[in-house]
Amino acid sequence: MGRKVVLVGCGNMGYAMLKGWLSAGKLAAGDVTVVEPNEGLRARAAAHGVVVTADAGELAAADLVVFAVKPQVIRDVVPAYRRLEDATYLSVAAGTGVATFEELLGREAAVMRCMPNTPAAIGKGMMVVFANRNVGAETKAFVEGLLAASGAVATIDDEALMDAVTAVSGSGPAYVFHFIECLAAAGEKAGLPAETAKLLAMQTVYGAACLAKESGEEPGTLREQVTSPGGTTAAALGVLMGEERLAELVGEAVEAAKRRSVELGE
Ligand SMILES: NC(=O)C1=CN([C@@H]2O[C@H](COP(=O)(O)OP(=O)(O)OC[C@H]3O[C@@H](n4cnc5c(N)ncnc54)[C@H](O)[C@@H]3O)[C@@H](O)[C@H]2O)C=CC1
Numbered sequence: 475m476g477r478k479v480v481l482v483g484c485g486n487m488g489y490a491m492l493k494g495w496l497s498a499g500k501l502a503a504g505d506v507t508v509v510e511p512n513e514g515l516r517a518r519a520a521a522h523g524v525v526v527t528a529d530a531g532e533l534a535a536a537d538l539v540v541f542a543v544k545p546q547v548i549r550d551v552v553p554a555y556r557r558l559e560d561a562t563y564l565s566v567a568a569g570t571g572v573a574t575f576e577e578l579l580g581r582e583a584a585v586m587r588c589m590p591n592t593p594a595a596i597g598k599g600m601m602v603v604f605a606n607r608n609v610g611a612e613t614k615a616f617v618e619g620l621l622a623a624s625g626a627v628a629t630i631d632d633e634a635l636m637d638a639v640t641a642v643s644g645s646g647p648a649y650v651f652h653f654i655e656c657l658a659a660a661g662e663k664a665g666l667p668a669e670t671a672k673l674l675a676m677q678t679v680y681g682a683a684c685l686a687k688e689s690g691e692e693p694g695t696l697r698e699q700v701t702s703p704g705g706t707t708a709a710a711l712g713v714l715m716g717e718e719r720l721a722e723l724v725g726e727a728v729e730a731a732k733r734r735s736v737e738l739g740e
């Protein structure tokens with residue numbers, strides 16, 4: 475019999491992870507219980523063969539409890555899982571620290587945090603993990619193995635870095651999606667049909683990200699390879715890089731996300 479996993483909250487992030495675990499064969503559907511108050515989302519999860527329930531009332535035991543609910547409801551949600559004494563707890567909530575979970579659980583529990591991102595839905599997420607002192611090596615390996623079904627896994631030893639992680643990779647896909655929107659809109663303004671502009675913008679970001687990851691070259695080197703002296707790219711980069719305009723804007727955006735992550739944990 476495999477380890478019993480309870481997934482609390484099966485919205486965007488919870489469902490993305492659930493699909494990864496099941497499709498990679500990391501967990502058998504019968505070993506997973508989903509707790510989700512929303513009936514439609516319960517039905518969506520149940521279609522994968524997992525056990526579903528509207529609240530924590532019926533749960534007897536679990537090896538791992540995964541919280542994928544909004545940070546704003548953590549304080550209301552966690553106490554119902556106190557009685558699962560042998561469980562390790564894993565939270566994907568932005569901001570909320572391990573100390574808060576220990577306080578809500580009322581004991582020195584084994585608590586892990588993970589900052590995922592939505593590309594996890596197609597196995598291409600960035601999953602950054604922190605474990606407190608009470609999590610043993612075997613459990614850590616099990617959880618990291620589960621998360622690997624959703625993408626690349628990295629670990630951090632200093633929980634304070636989680637706010638920066640959230641600002642870069644947790645929220646990061648939204649920045650990239652907005653860049654695609656902007657590039658497509660600019661292409662349209664430059665005369666391309668809307669669908670063509672969208673395809674060009676999307677495939678360009680996709681291809682550039684794959685090249686950056688797979689070539690082993692520094693992003694700066696790859697940028698220089700596109701930039702012919704006196705050519706079109708140099709003209710565009712003069713706008714983006716002049717007075718470090720884009721660098722400054724991205725820096726401000728990441729700082730704002732990091733600040734908000736800290737606030738959500740207060
Ligand atoms: N969406 C994203 O890109 C990312 C989200 N996160 C974190 O993931 C967490 C969930 O975010 P989303 O999935 O986007 O939100 P969501 O709103 O899609 O999902 C949250 C789910 O929790 C359910 N829920 C509410 N009360 C509950 C309860 N008492 N018991 C069980 N389930 C309950 C809701 O019905 C909802 O389906 C948040 O803490 C967020 O910070 C982290 C990284 C990326």
Ligand SMILES: O=C(O)[C@@H]1CCC=N1
Pocket residue numbers: 568640644645
């Ligand atoms: O926007 C948020 O608060 C969540 C955390 C990282 C991505 N989405």
